Amino acid sequence: MIPRPVSVVASGGTFTLHPGTVLDAPAPLLAEAAWLRATLGPPTGCFLPPGTADSDAVALRLDAALGPEAYRVVVTPSAVTVTGGDPAGVHYGLQxxxxxxxxAALRRAPVAGGPWTLPAVEVADGPRFRWRGCMLDVARHFMPVAGVLRLIDLLALHKLNVLHLHLTDDQGWRLEIPAYPRLTTVGAWRPRSMRGSRIHDEYDDRPHGGYYTADDIREIVAYAAARHVTxxxxxxxxxxxxxxLAAYPRLGNGSSPAVREAWGISAHTLNVSDEAVDFCRTVLHTVCDLFPSPVIGIGGDECDRExxxxxPAAVERARALGIDPDDLQAWFVAQFAAVLASRGRRPYGWDEILEGGAPAGALIGAWRxxxxxxxxxxxxxxVVSCPDMKVYLDYRQSDDPAEPAPVGTRLTVEDVYAFEPVPPGVADPARIIGAQANIWTEHMPDARAVDYMAFPRLCALAEVVWSAPERDGDDFARRLTGHYPRLDALGVEYRRPEGPLPWQSRPSARGNPLTDDERREVIAGLTARLLGRA
Structure with missing residues (x-):
């Protein structure tokens, strides 16, 4: 099983699901029961009609003493009982x-006639961290709703509970904001995209775009919530x-840029006018209306101050505020935090928001x-721990030149599995609330490419954040080999241990491989800036 449970005790015999097996679920767990029937019924023919848990039954139960998200699964030859500390725990037990x-039970329709047997076993389990996440960048390459829903299912299977959606960037704006319609009529589209690493300055000359409507977001949020993913x-x-700024140039500092076609960081920033601040407030209020998440991401990374x-307007605004122009980012972040506080939310920003002082209560995504x-x-x-050299899943997976658009340092499954979210020198380890992998999609034009770069490395991250810190790499490798047929059943085009298949390579998208030392040098410089300005 992945992630590895806290305790697994096997006993003799098996339990066999069949069309007459019933499901006993109390009222607070009817949603979990509905999910189980909808998930297991189509591939197995076992739709689990309601019944009582005397024998030949699956029973769902709650026991608050287990704690949040914890569960216990007991399989005997006559019955199955899944008990959770809360509904989320029951859901993880069902996973x-x-x-x-x-x-074959993980497929969407029958390919086998069974038997659908479960080994007699008792599993006791619970998570190490409360934030177990994956960031998906839909700004560089848009992923349609169906692909997002599919990823949510894969996160839930692996007991990951946060999907961080990176909705806007220089290369695209992906969220409908009624007060600013040009954000999607203009800002969601670019005439071409860069092909491969930006050092080659090559383009595909293919238009790209897309955005989510309010109803799209409501669907994504509701679908995720049913699987206990925030x-x-x-x-x-x-x-x-x-x-x-391509949509509304008046919000910038005098230029009229187009939606950025190249990867990398734009030098353009919002201006410091009241209108720009009002724009941010309106956008954040719209986001709060659509997303019930207790934290709202505000970015704050890689902001060029030039x-x-x-x-003159920015210099004058800074003078009036009694700050240096370089500190205007911290001033902006304080405005964002105030808006979110008025809605009962916390800001979640990349660690650059520490430069100049982050607002009290801000959650930090520590990537440097x-x-x-x-x-x-x-x-x-x-803190959500997400260091780039350990969990950036856009980085190449081997030294094989056939890796698709190989960029960054080599980051293998074994490297991700060795990641420890709580770094040395932390006075209070409880401040590290978890970790996430980040899927930046400059070099992932579609869901197939995301599959290849995310899996099985995301399986390794799932175990890092769920299971105990003591790890056995050989044991994980053995279990991962047994997990590949499940990914096959789910249609995941993961990277095989032997390397990329011919159609997974992208010979026309040239990369830019870096050594570990080269990347460490870059990060050391960025970290020094953080420590010098915070």
Missing amino acids: TLRQLLPP VVPEIDLPGHVQAA EWRTS GPEAAAFAANAGHD
Whole structure:
């Protein structure tokens, strides 16, 4: 099973599901019961009609003493009982139940006639961290709703509970904002995309775009909630806004850029006018209306200050505020935090928002290495650990030149599995509330490419954040081999251990492989900036 449970005790015999097997679920668990029937029924023919748990039954139960998200599965030759500390725990127990069945039970329609047997076993389990996440960048390459829903199913199977949606960036704006319609009529589209690493300056000359309507978001959020996945939106501000400025140039600092076609970081930022601040407030209020997440991503990363240093309006605004123009980002972040506080939400920003002082209560996504995570935690912030050299799933998976658009350092399944979210030097380890893998999609034009880059490395991350910190790499490798048939049944085009299949390579998209030392040097410089400006 992946992730590895806390305890598994096998006993003799098996339990066989068949069309007459009943499901006993109390009223608080009717949603979990409905999910189980809809998931297991089509491939197995076992639709689990309601019944009482005397024998030949699956029973769902609640026991608050187990704790949030924890569960216990007991399989005997006569019955199955799944008990959770809360409905989420029951759901995770049911995901474990799916993994105890033959892989064909994970398909959407029947391909085998059974028997659908479960080994007699007792599983006791619960998570190490409460934030077990995956970030999906839909700004660089848009993923239609169906692909997002499919990814949510894969996250839930692996007991990951946060989908961080990176909705806006220089290369595209993906969320409908009624007050600013040009964000999607203009900002959601670009005439072409860069092919491969930006160092080659090559393009595919193919238009790209897309965005989510309010109803699309409502569907995604509801679908995720039914699987106990929280969708955390991110609107990147006040940098990474070139797509927004293409739609509304008056919000910028004098230029009229188009939606960015190249990868990398735009030098354009929001201006410091009251109108720009009102724009941010309106966008964030709309986001809060659509997403019930208790935290809202505000980005705050890689914000170039040069336009503020040279803009008379920005210099004057900074003077009136009694700050340096370089500190205008911190001023912006304070405005965002105030808006979110008025809606009962917390800001979630990349660790750059620590530069100049992050608002009290802000959640920090620490991507610039373990030093950034330790700094944020010791400054009193809750932290999601996501260092780029450990969990950036756009990085190449081997030294094989056939890897699709190989960029960054080599990051293998084994490397991800060895990642420890709590870095040295953290005074209060409870400040590290979890970790997430980040799927930046510059080099992933579609869901097939995301599959290849995400899996099985995301399986390794799932175990890192769910299971105990003590790990056995050989044992994980053995279990992962047994997990591949499940991914096959689910239609996941994962990277095989032997390397990319011919159609998974992208010879026309040239990469830019870096050594570990080269990447460490880049991150060391960025971390030094954090420590110098915070």
